[in-house]
Amino acid sequence: MTTSRLAANPLSVVEHDVGARSSRLRIHAASLARNKVALVSLLALMIVVCAALGAPWIAPHNPDQQHLALRLHPPAWVHGGSWSYPLGNDALGRDILSRIIYGSRISILVGVSAVVLQGLIGIALGLVAGYHGGWLDSVIMRLTDLQYAIPFLVLALAVMAALGPSLKNVILVLGITGWVYYARVVRSEVLSIRRQEFVEATRSVGASNTRLMVKHVLPNVMSSIIVLASLQVARMIISEASLSFLGMGVPPSIPSWGDMVAEGRTYVTTAWWLSALPGLAIFITVMAVNLFGDWMRDELDPTTKTYGDEPAG
Amino acid sequence: MLAFLLRRVIYALFVLIGVSTIVFFLMYLTGDPTLAMVPQDATPQQIQEVRHRMGFDRPFIVQYGLFISRAVRGDFGFSYRLQQPALRVVMDRMPATLRLAAVSVGISLLVAVPIGIIAAVKRNSLVDRLTMIGVLFGQSMPTFWFGIMAIVIVSVKLRWLPTSGYQGPKYLILPGLTLGLYTSAIIARILRSSLIEALGRDYIRTARAKGLSEARVLFRHALRNAWIPVITVVGLQIGYLMGGSIITETVFSYPGMGLLTIQAILGQDMPVVQAFVVTVAAIIVLINLIVDILYTYLDPRVKYEV
Numbered sequence: 001m002t003t004s005r006l007a008a009n010p011l012s013v014v015e016h017d018v019g020a021r022s023s024r025l026r027i028h029a030a031s032l033a034r035n036k037v038a039l040v041s042l043l044a045l046m047i048v049v050c051a052a053l054g055a056p057w058i059a060p061h062n063p064d065q066q067h068l069a070l071r072l073h074p075p076a077w078v079h080g081g082s083w084s085y086p087l088g089n090d091a092l093g094r095d096i097l098s099r100i101i102y103g104s105r106i107s108i109l110v111g112v113s114a115v116v117l118q119g120l121i122g123i124a125l126g127l128v129a130g131y132h133g134g135w136l137d138s139v140i141m142r143l144t145d146l147q148y149a150i151p152f153l154v155l156a157l158a159v160m161a162a163l164g165p166s167l168k169n170v171i172l173v174l175g176i177t178g179w180v181y182y183a184r185v186v187r188s189e190v191l192s193i194r195r196q197e198f199v200e201a202t203r204s205v206g207a208s209n210t211r212l213m214v215k216h217v218l219p220n221v222m223s224s225i226i227v228l229a230s231l232q233v234a235r236m237i238i239s240e241a242s243l244s245f246l247g248m249g250v251p252p253s254i255p256s257w258g259d260m261v262a263e264g265r266t267y268v269t270t271a272w273w274l275s276a277l278p279g280l281a282i283f284i285t286v287m288a289v290n291l292f293g294d295w296m297r298d299e300l301d302p303t304t305k306t307y308g309d310e311p312a313g
Numbered sequence: 314m315l316a317f318l319l320r321r322v323i324y325a326l327f328v329l330i331g332v333s334t335i336v337f338f339l340m341y342l343t344g345d346p347t348l349a350m351v352p353q354d355a356t357p358q359q360i361q362e363v364r365h366r367m368g369f370d371r372p373f374i375v376q377y378g379l380f381i382s383r384a385v386r387g388d389f390g391f392s393y394r395l396q397q398p399a400l401r402v403v404m405d406r407m408p409a410t411l412r413l414a415a416v417s418v419g420i421s422l423l424v425a426v427p428i429g430i431i432a433a434v435k436r437n438s439l440v441d442r443l444t445m446i447g448v449l450f451g452q453s454m455p456t457f458w459f460g461i462m463a464i465v466i467v468s469v470k471l472r473w474l475p476t477s478g479y480q481g482p483k484y485l486i487l488p489g490l491t492l493g494l495y496t497s498a499i500i501a502r503i504l505r506s507s508l509i510e511a512l513g514r515d516y517i518r519t520a521r522a523k524g525l526s527e528a529r530v531l532f533r534h535a536l537r538n539a540w541i542p543v544i545t546v547v548g549l550q551i552g553y554l555m556g557g558s559i560i561t562e563t564v565f566s567y568p569g570m571g572l573l574t575i576q577a578i579l580g581q582d583m584p585v586v587q588a589f590v591v592t593v594a595a596i597i598v599l600i601n602l603i604v605d606i607l608y609t610y611l612d613p614r615v616k617y618e619v
Contacts, residue, residue, distance in 0.1 A: 146331045149594040151556030154574075155335075158586055161578040162342035238455050242560055245457045246575055261458055265564075268461055269469050276465075279458030287453035 028299055038295035044288035051101045052108040059098035061085075063255050067093035072271040088273045090263065096273065099255040100281050106256040107285060110171055110240040111233045117175025119229055122182025123221075127213050129183065130190025141187075144180040152177060153242060160248040170249050174236050185228055189221040223300035230293030234286045241282050257282045314609070321605065325598040332594040333384040336587040337377055343583060350393055389588040394577070399584035403570055403592050409479065410569035411596075413561070414554045416485045417493035418547060425497040429504030433539075434531065436509060444501060451498025456557055460491040460564035477566040484567070492561040496550045503546050508539040541611055548604035555593045 032038055051058055073089040074081040075096075081088060087096040129140040147155070155177050163169045193199060194217070202216055243249030244258030252259050257278040264274025347364040355363075364370050367390075368379055383389070389399040432444040467487060468476040474487050511517065512535050520530045559571035566572065570589055577585035 142331070145328060146335065148552070149328050149332055149597050150335070150590060151552040151593060151597070153556030153559060154590055154593055157559065157574075157578060158336070158339055158590055159342070161581070161583075161586055162339045234453065241455055242457060245455075246560065246563060246578075248578060258455075258457075261455075261461065265461060268465050272465055275458070275461050279455060279462070282455050282458065283453055286455070287449060290449060290453050 031299060032295070035295055037291055041288040041291035041295075044284060045292060048104050048285050048288070049108060052104040055102050055105055059095075059101045061095035061098045063094060063098040063102040065094060069093065072267060072274070074271070075273050075277070078273070087277050088271075090260070090274050091267055091271075096260075096277055099260060100257070100278055102255040103257045103260060103278060103281065104285070106167070106244075106250050106254060107237045107240060107282070110167075110174065110250075111237040111289075113171045114174035114178065114236045114240075115229050115232045117171065118178035118232065119182055119225065121176065122179035123186050123218070123225065125179065126183035126186025127190060127217065130187035131194065131209065131213055131217065137187075140183060144183055147177065147180045153239065156239060156243060157246065157248055160243060165243075165248050165251055167250050167254065170240055170243060174239055178232060178236070181228060181232065182225065185224050186221050189224055190217055193217055193220050227293065227297045227300060230289065230296055234289040234293065237282065237286055237289070318606075321602055325602060328598055329591065329595060330381060330385070332591055333381055334377075336384075336590050337380045339590075340583050340587065343581070384591065389591070390584040392577070392582055392585045394580050394582045394585070399588040400592070402585055403573065403588045406568065406570040406573045407592065409567070410555075410558050410562070410571060413485060413488055413492060413558060413567060413569055414551070416489035417491075417496065417554060418550075420489045421493040421497040421500055422547075424493075425500035426504060429501040430508060430531070430536070432501070432505045433508035433512065441505075444505065448498040448502045451494050454494065456491060456494065456560045457564050459494055460487070460561060463487050463491060464564070479568055484565075488561050488565040488567050491564065492554060492557050495553065495557070496547075499546055499550065500543055503542050504539060507542040508535060511535040511539045514538075541608070544604060544607055544611065548601055551600045552593075552597050555596060 032042065067089065070085065070089040070093040071091060073085055073093070075088040076083045076086045078088070085095050085097070087100065090096055090099070125140050129137040156173050159173045159177065160169060163173070199212065199216060202212055207215075240249055241256070241258030241261070244256045245262045247259075247262065249258060250256040252263070260278035261275045261282075264271070264276075264278070267274050347360055347367065347369050350367070351360050351363050361370075368376055371379075387400045391397065392399045392402050395402055428444050428447070432441040435441055464476050464487065467473050475484050478484060512531075517530060517535055520534045521527075525534075555571075558569060559575055561567065562569045562571035563575050570592070574586060574589045576582075577589070
């Protein structure tokens with residue numbers, strides 16, 4: 001077992017940057033293998049991502065194909081159900097399993113792209129605010145104050161109402177309204193890092209501000225950002241589902257989990273599976289993201305780890 | 314303290330003007346607002362007339378100035394749908410939403426405080442583990458789905474509580490629980506961790522060494538300090554509760570601001586949406602002001618610099 005030896009004596013391999021990085025990866029992998037909860041949640045996430053990527057090959061039926069004879073057909077394990085439609089059919093006779101598989105595409109796509117977008121905006125503004133300081137800092141921080149005064153969902157809904165529901169608009173709205181958390185985290189990290197010696201030293205050898213920020217400050221705030229981003233993915237998946245549930249997200253022509261729950265609401269007393277199953281898909285996915293995010297926080301938080309050797313420069 | 318208050322109030326006004334500015338730009342994202350205000354079969358001449366009367370044909374900066382000066386006085390124009398002042402339409406529904414939010418905070422505290430205390434005192438016990446699983450569930454469950462499932466199980470199958478609408482206190486239980494789900498999870502988690510931290514402090518050891526009973530140590534010494542983060546979190550949750558009320562009120566057809574707003578959004582009734590956003594911002598700013606003042610009572614060390 002090489003991994004446990006490395007974990008026991010991490011310093012022995014920190015010679016080159018590359019070596020240190022791959023050994024860190026191995027240490028993380030070993031820790032993941034020990035943590036059953038994190039492992040299971042990673043597995044669940046991989047299943048969801050595979051479903052999203054391979055939907056056309058995995059889905060047993062066409063998600064839009066209507067079979068009026070199969071309206072509200074129950075899932076296989078309920079009396080009257082059959083295994084050709086394992087999760088039953090919706091009000092138009094469409095296969096629920098296939099729609100859930102296709103719906104994962106929206107959740108994953110929106111979750112990931114909204115987080116990337118808000119991360120880029122928030123990191124850039126947070127770096128500028130923390131590093132530059134002065135009036136620029138004040139303006140950016142007052143902007144975050146403003147956004148804190150408007151609840152996330154309220155702002156997202158209001159902008160969606162103005163722009164009209166579409167997949168592109170959902171990603172844009174969630175991306176643009178979510179940047180404040182990153183900006184705050186990055187700014188406060190930058191403020192504490194800025195005074196440290198290595199930044200002074202780099203500056204004294206003539207590094208430009210941009211170089212300093214991107215090459216030296218950013219790597220130091222990365223672990224905080226990764227943890228925040230993982231939690232934000234969970235929040236964005238729920239937000240997209242909420243917007244779609246309210247009819248202000250992804251248009252109903254595209255299968256999405258939130259919209260499926262909304263459509264099933266009317267039939268909830270007679271055919272509970274219409275709402276219950278897509279909702280369960282959201283719940284499991286979000287829980288897996290949260291659990292995996294928790295594990296990452298424990299892994300990446302340098303204060304709780306002994307081997308947290310900082311990348312040299 | 315008075316100077317601090319004054320400064321905070323002025324700052325709050327600036328935040329509200331900022332929010333009004335965002336709301337003004339929102340209207341511009343919709344394109345020409347006149348088109349939403351006139352009947353479908355209006356002639357170009359009628360459209361032009363409305364546009365002129367509303368001032369939409371004036372320079373952008375003039376329109377902005379007009380909008381802000383009206384917004385400061387609480388005038389957001391008339392609701393297209395209801396033909397009443399938009400702010401009054403929202404205000405009429407506000408008590409219902411505040412009642413729901415208060416009930417949900419009450420339920421959250423009732424559920425989360427005992428759980429958080431037990432989990433912290435009996436750390437790593439079965440109760441603690443179950444609590445952490447519960448917290449995770451509360452944080453991962455979509456509100457609208459929880460609400461629908463609660464209706465199916467509690468109202469339809471068990472027939473314990475009404476499904477929707479509002480005709481008395483009984484109608485608040487399920488919506489309050491649904492809206493408070495996430496808040497309960499957060500409160501339980503924060504109280505647990507802040508109590509664990511407080512219990513590890515020196516003054517607790519001193520209190521125990523004095524021979525005080527464990528209950529007295531817990532309730533008189535540890536909890537007193539553990540409360541502060543909980544208050545902060547409850548304050549921060551107000552924003553979440555206002556956003557969440559839109560979903561909860563939709564699921565339970567509860568006649569509050571949230572349901573009104575989602576109807577306004579679906580009907581492109583922008584004045585009502587704008588009035589709602591500014592009202593919610595005002596509530597959040599006010600609650601945070603109250604929380605700041607509460608700190609000084611709870612924690613004598615907090616002194617606000619002027």
